[in-house]
Amino acid sequence: MGLEAIKLELIEWLTKLDDEDTIEYLRVVKDSKTEKDWADNLICEQKSGIGRGLKAIDECRVTPHEEIKKRFGL
Template sequence: MGNEALKLELIEWLAQLDDEDTIQYLKVVKDSASEKDWWPNLTPEQRAGIERGLQDIDQDKVTSHEEVKKLFGL
């Protein structure tokens, strides 16, 4: 299916959509795709969490995806 046909299919689906949560989620997706820099929109807590995660990576305090899968039997 080409992009134009897919767009039309999505437009038809969206026009009939009644689920408020899905509509709001799609608005967030649309808005985030048009913004270049999302950092200013984060809360101080979100920024601090990201910075802690980056520090963990710098200090090699990480667990690989494979290790997590093994831990949970996946």
């Protein structure tokens, strides 16, 4: 099946689709393909926080997930 035929099949399917969750999922997929980079939308404080987290990882100042779960009884 060619690309154009697949597109037409998807368009036809989408016009009949009533499932809101699937439609929202498809919108997210579409937006993820059209936006440049999700990081471009972060504010300075968010970028700074990510930078601090990455630095902590580089310096081995992290606690394994399993240890945190044990500490909090999860």
